[in-house]
Amino acid sequence: MTDSALQSYSPWQLVRYMLALGTWGFGGPVALVGYMYRDLVEQRRWISEADYKEGMTLAQLMPGPLAAQLAIYLGYVHYRLVGATLAGIAFVLPSFLMVVGIGAAYVTYGGIPWMQAVFYGVGACVIGIIAMSAYKLTTKSIGRDKLLWAIYLVSAVLTVATQSESVFLFLGAGLLVWFLRARPKGWFGGRLNGIAASAPLAGLLFAGTTDWHLLGQIGAFFAYAGSFVFGSGLAIVPFLYGGVVTEHHWLNDRQFVDAVAVAMITPGPVVITTGFIGYLIAGFWGAVVAALATFVPCYLLTVLPAPWFKKHGKHPGIVAFVDGVTAAAVGALAGAVIVIAQRSITDWVTAALAITTATLLWRFKKLPEPLIVVVAALLGLVLHPLMTHT
Template identity: 65%
Template sequence: MVIPTTAYTRRQLTVYFLKLGTFGFGGPPALVSAMYRDLVQDRRWIDEADYREGVALAQLAPGPLAAQLAIYLGYVHYGVLGATFVGVAFVLPSFLMVLALGWAYVRFGGLPWMQAMFYGVGAAVIGLIAIGTYKLTTKTVAKDGLSWGLFIVSAVVTVVMESELLWLVIGSGILYWFVKASPYRLPGRTGNVWAPVLTQLLAIPTDSVLWKLAIFFTKAGVFVFGSGLAIVPFLYGGVVKEYGWLTEQQFLDAVAVAMITPGPVVITVAFIGYLVAGFWGAVVAALATFLPCYLLTVLPAPYFKKYGKHPGIKAFVDGVTIAAVGAIAGAVVVLARRQLVDLPAVGIALVTILLLYRFKKLPELGVIAAAAIIGILLRQAL
């Protein structure tokens, strides 16, 4: 085990991510911002360079952004064991909540109150992630024309395409590298860090529903890039259109469950798995989605740690990070267009922004709870 250079233990880090997984609302933009605020700025457990490397790796590798960043931060000082503890702690709370909601959904034939609650929570979440993204942007984007240019291009493209583009992220890293550091100073061969993951599982022919779930959700974990929200179109095409496991309403309810529960948005896969095949369906769907994410973070991590401080690599990572933050800012706009459908929703989002900007220590969970109550009351009144 690597001895950390800062005053925190593996247990303290695990407890932090257990709390973040339990109370962290807002999806990838809010969770990524919270990690920066808590671990880099406030506690100073993680330094700026390690955080940037984590964002870059999470952006370049397939899988959910927030979960991969959490796993990498666990790896920074405590290696594979730290990454494992953090990954489980971050995902487990929301998995258990989604499992309970899945049982209630099946038991009572749907959750009509869910949409009403999501109306208020979703609007407040837009305000929450807008503030978080603002803070993340001001701290990570350098004050020069190239940095802001890459940030704006990434944000605009994300808004227009409604998804994060891997080639744009990589291109930003390469351009920043060429401008900020000599390409001849890069280290040579770094080895094959993108090892194939779970290919044997993908090739297994079987008619078992659980194996079909495992194969489908492994593909989702391996081939979908960007934030957890990027997985939603892939899931829709599979579980609704291709396999017909869920109706469109059930799928929308599954996405709503992911948004009103804390932790990574990708946990919607557990709700889908539960509706298809009960408890074991939820377990298989979650494991198949998150295991590739874990492996594709831990396997390249030593190379990022070894070469990340090199000027050329650092410039590339900085460029990728700027594009990633731009994509997060664009995602806020995309989410706002979908969620803020009327004036009351816009009002909830604006009030949330003003409160969080004015009162720095205002508990986010209290804001979310108040928004949920307001949403239910507004829907009953309409």
């Protein structure tokens, strides 16, 4: 899509879109990046295909939550720091308010027994949603390119086999396509290393910034998680478990499982579970510190290298590198569908829900996902007790 074919929009139109996506965008990072492509590139035509691919590449190379970083970069494309800041806040705020509200109910009533029933339906429905999103991204990004297909398949298989995503795979894929199609010129590596070297700095910004010892510990831990964990929600969950349950003993196993369930049944980024965890540890301010410490490093790691990406993004070497990283990233997202499905599809009912969701979205292109999610949640409340007693 050329710049001349793009439609103009105001920052507040983008804010309204990100608020809506943060409120109704179910399905985790795979679905959310698919929604952004469908809505902003295909339908509204606010963002060009090239800018979207650059944003995806940057989000995959930098640590932190994938969908939030892409939202921040897309805000940066036409409105720079103001757009990036507004888009990032608007995208994260709705789900943060939701998990704080759920956290308050959880603490007040001693757990959320109905959550398993809701997740039973929603988790299966989400598989159908993200499978369709991954399919659309695959067809748009890979096309008939044999080299990109090879990278895509290797990335998908490795994601399923290891149940995690590796930045080294993305970098290797980008460098391979760059080497085969653009030939190294000697300048690229130094630039990329300079960007990557900024990663550890962001992790230090929130360590010890509060006088309250517990909030300081929360801030330091979640800043580290936001600064050094790649692979978005897929990889950060086991990392959080190691720190929150095993190392610090802030939560027990049951509470942590509930925290992950909250992240999956609420819209927006999966990593917003850090807000829920923070609330269980230290109340409202624990939620605020945990969420800020998680998302501010990812904001910095998006906007700091963004000017370089905008300036050099059209260079043939960068285009080849972006193509390679995009193929690996989309392959990893497709693999993530299988990984998440293994956890969400537990019997014939959940399998039927997932297949039905994918079929409906394939047949009815304009069917709103939130409606499907609400129906799936209601079905879960009805069917889960029946399935557990049979």
